[in-house]
Amino acid sequence: MTSIFSFFTPKDKAFQPLFEQASSNVLLIAEKLLETVSTKDLDQRRELIKEIERLEHVGDDITHTIFIELSKNFITPFDREDIHSLVSALDDIADYVHATASNIELYNVVVISETMIKLAEILVEMCRDLDKAVRELRSFKNIRVIADACVRINSGENQADYVTNIAIARLFEFEKDAIELIRQKEILQTLEIATDKCEDAANVLESILVKNA
Structure with a gap:
C-alpha cells in the first residue's frame, strides 16, 4: 500500500530541487556574462567565457534530468505542459x-559597448527575479513574490527592447565600419533574445500561479 500511495503522491521532492537548480544556474550564467562584458582584461574575459560554456552544459544536464523525471512520474506538482x-x-x-x-x-570583439553592459545588467536583474519566483513554487505560501517578480521581469524585457532598438538605430547612424556594425548588432540582438526568454519563463510562472494558487 505504501508503494501505491507513493506512486500517486506529487513528486515535489523530485522536481522542485531541480527547478531551483535550473533557475540558480541561469542566474549564475547571467552574472558571469555581466562580468565578461564588464572586464577590460582579455585573459579574464576568455576564462569567463569558458565558465559560461561550462555552466551552459550544467543547465543542459539539469534540463535533461527534469525531462526524464517527467517521463517517469505519473503525478507532477503542476501541469506537465507548464513544467516543460x-x-x-x-x-x-x-x-x-x-x-x-x-x-x-x-x-573578436575587444571594445564592449555601454549598451551591452546595460543589457547584461537588466538580464541579471530579470534572472534574479526569476530565481526568487521559482523558489516560491515550493509552497505557494507567498504568491505575491511570484506575481511581483513576473511584473518586474516583463518591465525588464520592455526596457531591454527599448535599449536595444536605440542602440541599433545609433549603430546604423554612426558606425561606418560595416563589419563592426554586424558584430555589434548580432551581440545586442542575441542578448535581447535572452531577455525575451526570461519573459517567456515569467509568462509560464503566471500561468502556474493562476492554476495553482
Whole structure:
C-alpha cells in the first residue's frame, strides 16, 4: 500500500530541487556574462567565457534530468505542459547567454559597448527575479513574490527592447565600419533574445500561479 500511495503522491521532492537548480544556474550564467562584458582584461574575459560554456552544459544536464523525471512520474506538482515550458525557457536563457559570450570571442570583439553592459545588467536583474519566483513554487505560501517578480521581469524585457532598438538605430547612424556594425548588432540582438526568454519563463510562472494558487 505504501508503494501505491507513493506512486500517486506529487513528486515535489523530485522536481522542485531541480527547478531551483535550473533557475540558480541561469542566474549564475547571467552574472558571469555581466562580468565578461564588464572586464577590460582579455585573459579574464576568455576564462569567463569558458565558465559560461561550462555552466551552459550544467543547465543542459539539469534540463535533461527534469525531462526524464517527467517521463517517469505519473503525478507532477503542476501541469506537465507548464513544467516543460518553464524548463525549456530557462534552458533557452542559458543558450542565448552562451551564444552572446561565444560571439564576443568568435567575432573578436575587444571594445564592449555601454549598451551591452546595460543589457547584461537588466538580464541579471530579470534572472534574479526569476530565481526568487521559482523558489516560491515550493509552497505557494507567498504568491505575491511570484506575481511581483513576473511584473518586474516583463518591465525588464520592455526596457531591454527599448535599449536595444536605440542602440541599433545609433549603430546604423554612426558606425561606418560595416563589419563592426554586424558584430555589434548580432551581440545586442542575441542578448535581447535572452531577455525575451526570461519573459517567456515569467509568462509560464503566471500561468502556474493562476492554476495553482
